[in-house]
Amino acid sequence: MINNILLNKSNFEELPENCVIINGTIIDPYKGKEYSSDIKIVNGIISEIKESIPTTETDLIIDAKDKFISPGFMDMHVHLREPGYEQAENFITGTNAAMSGGFTRIATMPNTSPCVDNIFVYNDICRRTEDLLVKVHQIPAVTSERKGKTLVEMTELINNGVLAFSDDGDGIQSGEAMKGALQYASMFKVPILVHEEDKSFLDGVMNESLSSTELGMAGIPNIAESSMIARDIEIARYVDGITHFQHISAKESVKLIRAAKLEGLKVTSEVTPHHFSLTDEKVKTFSTDFKMNPPLRTKEDIDEILLGLKDGTIDVIASDHAPHTPEKKNVEFDFAPFGVLGIETLFSVGIKYLVKTNVLSLMDFLKKITINPRKILNLDQDILSEGKTAELTIFDNKSEWKVDRRKLQSKSINTCYHDEKLNGLVHCVINNSKIYRR
Amino acid sequence: MDNIKTKDLLKIKHLLGINGMCREDLELILKTSASFKQILDTPNKKVAALKGITVVNMFFENSTRTKLSFEMAEKRLSADVVNFAASSSSLKKGETLIDTARNIEAMKIDMVVMRHSTPGAHKMLLDNLDSIIINAGDGAHEHPTQAILDLMTITEKIPDLKGKRVTLVGDIVHSRVAMSNIHALKLYGAKVQLCGPATLIPKDIEKLGVEVTYDLEEAIQNSDVMNILRIQLERHVGPSFPSLREYHNFWGITNEKLAKANNDILILHPGPMNRGVEIDDDVADGDHQVILEQVLNGVASRMAILYLLSANIGGIK
Numbered sequence A: 001m002i003n004n005i006l007l008n009k010s011n012f013e014e015l016p017e018n019c020v021i022i023n024g025t026i027i028d029p030y031k032g033k034e035y036s037s038d039i040k041i042v043n044g045i046i047s048e049i050k051e052s053i054p055t056t057e058t059d060l061i062i063d064a065k066d067k068f069i070s071p072g073f074m075d076m077h078v079h080l081r082e083p084g085y086e087q088a089e090n091f092i093t094g095t096n097a098a099m100s101g102g103f104t105r106i107a108t109m110p111n112t113s114p115c116v117d118n119i120f121v122y123n124d125i126c127r128r129t130e131d132l133l134v135k136v137h138q139i140p141a142v143t144s145e146r147k148g149k150t151l152v153e154m155t156e157l158i159n160n161g162v163l164a165f166s167d168d169g170d171g172i173q174s175g176e177a178m179k180g181a182l183q184y185a186s187m188f189k190v191p192i193l194v195h196e197e198d199k200s201f202l203d204g205v206m207n208e209s210l211s212s213t214e215l216g217m218a219g220i221p222n223i224a225e226s227s228m229i230a231r232d233i234e235i236a237r238y239v240d241g242i243t244h245f246q247h248i249s250a251k252e253s254v255k256l257i258r259a260a261k262l263e264g265l266k267v268t269s270e271v272t273p274h275h276f277s278l279t280d281e282k283v284k285t286f287s288t289d290f291k292m293n294p295p296l297r298t299k300e301d302i303d304e305i306l307l308g309l310k311d312g313t314i315d316v317i318a319s320d321h322a323p324h325t326p327e328k329k330n331v332e333f334d335f336a337p338f339g340v341l342g343i344e345t346l347f348s349v350g351i352k353y354l355v356k357t358n359v360l361s362l363m364d365f366l367k368k369i370t371i372n373p374r375k376i377l378n379l380d381q382d383i384l385s386e387g388k389t390a391e392l393t394i395f396d397n398k399s400e401w402k403v404d405r406r407k408l409q410s411k412s413i414n415t416c417y418h419d420e421k422l423n424g425l426v427h428c429v430i431n432n433s434k435i436y437r438r
Numbered sequence B: 001m002d003n004i005k006t007k008d009l010l011k012i013k014h015l016l017g018i019n020g021m022c023r024e025d026l027e028l029i030l031k032t033s034a035s036f037k038q039i040l041d042t043p044n045k046k047v048a049a050l051k052g053i054t055v056v057n058m059f060f061e062n063s064t065r066t067k068l069s070f071e072m073a074e075k076r077l078s079a080d081v082v083n084f085a086a087s088s089s090s091l092k093k094g095e096t097l098i099d100t101a102r103n104i105e106a107m108k109i110d111m112v113v114m115r116h117s118t119p120g121a122h123k124m125l126l127d128n129l130d131s132i133i134i135n136a137g138d139g140a141h142e143h144p145t146q147a148i149l150d151l152m153t154i155t156e157k158i159p160d161l162k163g164k165r166v167t168l169v170g171d172i173v174h175s176r177v178a179m180s181n182i183h184a185l186k187l188y189g190a191k192v193q194l195c196g197p198a199t200l201i202p203k204d205i206e207k208l209g210v211e212v213t214y215d216l217e218e219a220i221q222n223s224d225v226m227n228i229l230r231i232q233l234e235r236h237v238g239p240s241f242p243s244l245r246e247y248h249n250f251w252g253i254t255n256e257k258l259a260k261a262n263n264d265i266l267i268l269h270p271g272p273m274n275r276g277v278e279i280d281d282d283v284a285d286g287d288h289q290v291i292l293e294q295v296l297n298g299v300a301s302r303m304a305i306l307y308l309l310s311a312n313i314g315g316i317k
């Protein structure tokens, strides 16, 4: 019998013992510095960062002329679909997609089958991803089977390396469960990552707006998200919990989180590239590649999200990479599952819609995909230093390329940027003594 | 038959919705509809216009009236008619919509009339079939043939709609009739007003350039035409409004309330009616209503649409 995974192959190679990266510009959001320097890597560890490193007795010279070297990107919101939905994505294809997008580290959501809500499934995933270039941080569910009732065995999971918990895919409907989860996790200073959606509103398929009115589609109003965020800010204050708001999409949500941060509450937030680059007008094509949850919103929402990205209300840009097979997506709009790809286009969508438009500097954009997610998940943020594991991404911010869904590394093709020209390209990632080159 | 033989062609190749159509197309359809209506008044109601053409009516949702009207129109045109009915939920479990449609098309058909619960389902047919596609209603999105028959009925009585106020009353949010009517009426220069409880008016609809009022009395006084939409009994009582009793009290059309209307006000209803809820007997059977005229015009205008679109058979894509 052939295991499905055996049909796919990882795109990385082992990193030779002695490597030097020359001619590049280091951009380090942790130190807030941008400077020209070479980097020497010995046995996967950064041994030297210096202006000019001799390349004699080197196994591999990487020429980073006209390119930047940054800490490896981290995407803290990914669905790898394994175990359970390997037809759409698996550890190999998903991490190939991550590497091609510049990511060395990802946090994966537990809405798999079986659900990651216990140490056995969690350990199995750790074991099966440990030899990859991309470090996979599996995020277990907050509640058993993500049903929003009974807490998972958090202590044991945290003792085995778990960084956070999430019932992503569903909002935690019960205030009591949310309060308990925040209180319990805060004992260990571990955040709860929350998908905010009050399911007592009508089951919609797109944003509730002029567009849904014109299309006659059932809408998901902004308040389905923001009212839940308002509730959870109250709970966070009450129990002094650590809350990270996933994929926020509504302008009201940004305002609530901004106020909560000003007040000093332990709240952080993320936004996906599609929520700052596309509006619900796209649904007028009836393409299910624009069906996701939370849905694409309006121009006014995007404007507030851009403000939030600027003023730091939104800490992180994460993909919510959600592969679905064409068989599942190529049906009537009402019947298609929610979710779109994102990890391979995140960086270039950010360059095009945030950096080129001067919403964020390159440095501030990189913070949101390198050190900020690590900070939220209590990981080391000082990466580009001597003595540290070489975990870095080499990219340029100028190249123009056109997205072709058939050429993506992901096993699925449900991207909302098919045929669009994007800017900035990842050339190389290094991590775990492994190297991927485009 | 000679007065129907026209060299005029529609700019549209399929009828998916009124949105995006031009006034000239609507005028051509109405003109052709009037000719077919005359034929329907003669003893031999049948013409050979679609002889040899096969039309499939695919109804994934119950709709006795629209289906009957299409079938009647197709048969009056001498088309070969095949009916396919299934609930879209049973379709969901097995064969996909595209497979079903391709299967039927493989049997050599020319035109597909489809009713489906999902907005945009017709776009999938368009992308996958060579047949002419006619939308007989897609969710709460469009129901273009209903808007055309409503327009025909209104313009028979009020030839120039410019500046006239047409009010759609009732459940706008779940109605497939409303959006198509709004687009069609605006093409004819009418003022469109919506009236009903706030919970049944969809978000931001005033941005389409329509007026919204919650006050039926006000609407009755300022309207030239009122199109009374059906309240879907099974759907609403709950968060949307308190009771059918309260709905009838405030938004039901009664002769008493119509006393304040202008003398020539027209009352339309796309049917089927809930008598005693959105419309009372005395109005439904009264002097202002043109409800059965709508039914007759439905057949005539669907004949016109089928006939005009059939000019493209074999010649598109």
Ligand SMILES: [Zn+2]
Residues within 6 Å of the ligand: A168, A169, A170, A195, A246, A247, A293, A294
């Ligand atoms: Zn989510």
